[in-house]
Amino acid sequence: MSADRSQSHPGEPVRTPAAIRVSGNRLKHEMSLYLRQHAHNPVDWFAWGDEALNRAKAEQKPIFLSIGYSSCHWCHVMAHEAFEDDEVAAFLNRHFVSIKVDREERPDLDATYMDAVMAMTGSGGWPMSAFLTPDLKPFYGGTYFPKETFLSVLGQIQRVFGENRRAVDDQAERLVSILAQHDRQRQSGLPDETALDEAVRLAIRRYDNVHGGFSGAQKFPTPLVWQFLLTRFRRTGDDLLGGLVRRTLDAMGEGGLHDHVGGGFHRYTVDASWTVPHFEKMLYDNAQLAALYTEAAAVFGEARYAEIARATLDFLIRDLSDEEGAFFASLDADSGGEEGSFYVWTPAEVLAAAGPTDGPALAMLFGVSEGGNFEGKNVLTRRVPPEQVGRIYPATTTPVDKLVGHYAPLLRQTRAERAAPGLDRKVVTSWNGLAISAFARAALHFNDESYRRAASRAADFLLERHRLSDGGLARAANEGRQTGPGMLTDYALFSIGLFDLFQATGAWRYLEEGRRLLELSLSRFRDPAGGFFNTADNAETPLGRRSEIYDSVRPSGNGAMLNALLTAVALTGEPRYREEAETLLRTHGGTLRQMGLEMSAWLIGLERYLGPYYEATIVGEPDEAETQSLIAAFAALCPANAVLIRLDESSLSAAQALAPVAADKGRLNGKPTAWVCRYGLCQKPTRDPAELRQQLLEGWSR
Known part of the structure; x- marks a missing residue:
């Protein structure tokens, strides 16, 4: 059923899309980049807050809740196709209270209503489109809608909400009950x-x-x-x-x-x-x-x-x-309105940056071809071995295995002249x-x-x-x-x-x-x-x-x-x-x-x-070479199974207050010393970086 595009709704005066385009909507005052991206949509958007929620209750209108984020491609697509369209905007402004939410600022709202959308449709994503009763209970939802589909959905919801409100409220109550039961499910038992x-x-x-x-x-x-x-x-x-x-x-x-x-x-x-x-x-x-x-x-x-x-x-x-x-x-x-244009290259662009001698080899290293792999241009890859490139282009001025490192700054400089992607x-x-x-x-x-x-x-x-x-x-x-x-x-x-x-x-x-x-x-x-x-x-x-x-x-x-x-x-x-x-x-x-x-x-x-999950306490002054060697041995492992505590004379009082597990550790023979312990049970203290490494790997392969 298509939307009734003429019926009015009692309440406060409805702003026209033309008026909103001139002065902007409420989102122009928000700090979120995602919300400000919609500040001149002809939709009379609200941010989530008392003004919007009270309006929905006072006028007993359904809420259209749209959740997304600034770098979301399909959010931009729906904005262009639907939210920038006067016909869609006029219908939303007349029959709904429309709320925009940045999911990165309100992940709690996103999680709550995404669970509802997934329960209703079996899938989710962004932009997330949910329809709520004035008391914030969801009753219908989806993700991206093209304009005509969206208008049809809006028309059906407006009709059902007006003609069969009890059924809408009952459906919302059932969904909220299902979500609450799901959230309280517990499958307990200590895993091994x-x-x-x-x-x-x-x-x-x-x-x-x-x-x-x-x-x-x-x-x-x-x-x-x-x-x-x-x-x-x-x-x-x-x-x-x-x-x-x-x-x-x-x-x-x-x-x-x-x-x-x-x-x-x-x-x-x-x-x-x-x-x-x-x-x-x-x-x-x-x-x-x-x-x-x-x-x-x-x-x-x-x-x-x-x-x-x-x-x-x-x-x-x-x-x-x-x-x-x-x-x-x-x-x-x-x-600049095109997906990926900042990042893709043609062979001519690579050659212009690297010159006729090194350019062909660099293009081959990056997998760049005339046909391209993305809309006639090339997303760069590094799948071609330098040895293979070197056999085909043996006379480069820069060694083949150094080409990427040599020219990457110049390529960055070249693409910096292009329209840059938006920064949130x-x-x-x-x-x-x-x-x-x-x-x-x-x-x-x-x-x-x-x-x-x-x-x-x-x-x-x-x-x-x-x-x-x-x-x-x-x-x-x-x-x-x-x-x-x-x-x-x-x-x-x-x-x-x-x-x-x-x-x-x-x-x-x-x-x-x-x-x-x-x-x-x-x-x-x-x-x-x-x-x-x-x-x-x-x-x-x-x-x-x-x-x-x-x-x-x-x-x-x-x-x-x-x-x-x-x-x-x-x-x-x-x-x-x-x-x-x-x-x-x-x-x-x-x-x-x-x-x-x-x-x-x-x-x-x-x-x-x-476990075993260790604490390694290294006791020694920071400027002592032996202390640095022990720390370096720990750092070289980048261990997934241990934490590092550094203890010196100046930190004893802090350790007693914050990490008493380390405060009683001392030096061996006055020299920097490492202690590897697990919940208070310690291995033999050591001054040898190799032995420290061996102790940290006890129970682990590497």
């Missing part, structure tokens, strides 16, 4: 090592033996899954599993998912071969992938993985950070927590002061600018203005970032702040039935407080809490943290056994819980 082994077997069954990664028409990097599988390989030494990890890291690093000119990774590829990406770049993907490649470089001794990790971190500093050290949310997939300058606390972890771990492993400084600046920014008046955290900030209270993931992932930064710097204030945030998490987010809610006890929750246990491309709130607690108990010796972690595992252990890879952050936590 069989849960880890079964998850590995599932990964092997799903593995794409041709292209690496997991079988499917599209390829997502899923860094959490590969982090777990790498950790499991380090524990077991299973060469089959190690080969799966390596081939996937190679495929991602060589394919079009990886930006070979500017560093970093795109969101996913639209094909099975890792060639043509969906071009958006997200902070959370790149932070996790940088950490993964850093650790893989240590595990496999592969210089190429170190290069990829460093290039990704350098990209984050160069292109995704502000002058005060915080990291921005994302780069858009579109450039939103600073999300949890995503910055992931970045702080990545930089801190890389700083320790590579002994790189620039990465140590980047992690410290980001942490200091959050501690100063994202702290609320009650001591808690803001979810995000945009142009200096905080945007809502923090979620569980913000507290947990920032805590982990601070714990990692403490290990990289030896600065005890970071351990103190990490513990403070962890204690706030325990007090404000606790679910009496077990685990933790997404939102704090004083937060707005339209359909009640909900829990998140399944990991996505990022750790779930509860998965992150599990790892924060286990890291904290290793660093501090506080037994209460281990008890909390065990309770969390016991509460959802049955679900973990059943869901496996869908809860990869939990699997990493379970590996730590089962």
Whole structure:
């Protein structure tokens, strides 16, 4: 049924699309880039808040809730086709209260209503389109709608809502009841090592033996899954599993998912071969992938993985950070209105940059051809071995294996003259927590002061600018203005970032702040039935407080809490943290056994819980060569199974207060000494870096 495009609705005067185009809608006052992108739609948008919700109740209109994010390609498509259309806008303005939400600022609303859409349709995605009663209960939903389909849907909803309101309300009540029952389901029981082994077997069954990664028409990097599988390989030494990890890291690093000119990774590829990406770049993907490649470089001794990790971190500093050290949310997939145009090349463009002698060899290295692999142009890849190129082009002025490194800065300069992808300058606390972890771990492993400084600046920014008046955290900030209270993931992932930064710097204030945030998490987010809610006890929750246990491309709130607690108990010796972690595992252990890879952050936590998981305390003054050698031995391993505590004369009082597990450790014969312990049970103290390495690997293969 098509929409009735003339019927009016009583209430406040309806603004015409023409009037809104001239003066803009309410979103022009918002800080979110995603919301401001819609500020001159002819739709009379509201942001989520009292004004919109009270309007819906007063006028008894259905709510059209549209949720997306600034770098979402299909969000832009629906905006162009539907929300910029006067006919669609006029109908929405007359019959609905239309609300826009940035999912990166309000992940709680996104999770709640995405669950509803998936329950109704069996699938989800963005833009998410949900229809709610005035009391915020969902009754219909979907994702992207083309204009005519959308008008038809609007017309049917307007008619049914007006003529059969009771049926709409009944359907909404049933859906809310189903969601509540699903959220309260618990499959308990403390899991054991069989849960880890079964998850590995599932990964092997799903593995794409041709292209690496997991079988499917599209390829997502899923860094959490590969982090777990790498950790499991380090524990077991299973060469089959190690080969799966390596081939996937190679495929991602060589394919079009990886930006070979500017560093970093795109969101996913639209094909099975890792060639043509969906071009958006997200902070959370790149932070996790940088950490993964850093650790893989240590595990496999592969210089190429170190290069990829460093290039990704350098990209984050160069292109995704502000002058005060915080990291921005994302780069858009579109450039100048075209998807991917910033990143693709023709042979002529490569030759113009590298010249007639080196250009053909460089183009071959990058897989550049006249036909191209994306709309007549080329997404760059690195699948052609330099030896093969060297045989065909033996007379290059720059050695073939040095061509990419030599010309990458020039290619970056060339593409900087193109229309750049949009930058979302939103600073999300949890995503910055992931970045702080990545930089801190890389700083320790590579002994790189620039990465140590980047992690410290980001942490200091959050501690100063994202702290609320009650001591808690803001979810995000945009142009200096905080945007809502923090979620569980913000507290947990920032805590982990601070714990990692403490290990990289030896600065005890970071351990103190990490513990403070962890204690706030325990007090404000606790679910009496077990685990933790997404939102704090004083937060707005339209359909009640909900829990998140399944990991996505990022750790779930509860998965992150599990790892924060286990890291904290290793660093501090506080037994209460281990008890909390065990309770969390016991509460959802049955679900973990059943869901496996869908809860990869939990699997990493379970590996730590089962152990052995060590604390390595290195006692010695920072400027002593022996101290530095012991720290270097720890850092070279980039261990998944240990934390580092640095103890010197100046830090004894801090250790007694914050990490009593380390405070009683001393020197052997007055010399710098390492102590490797597990929950207070210590191996023989050592001054030998090689022996320290051996002790850290006890119970692990590498």
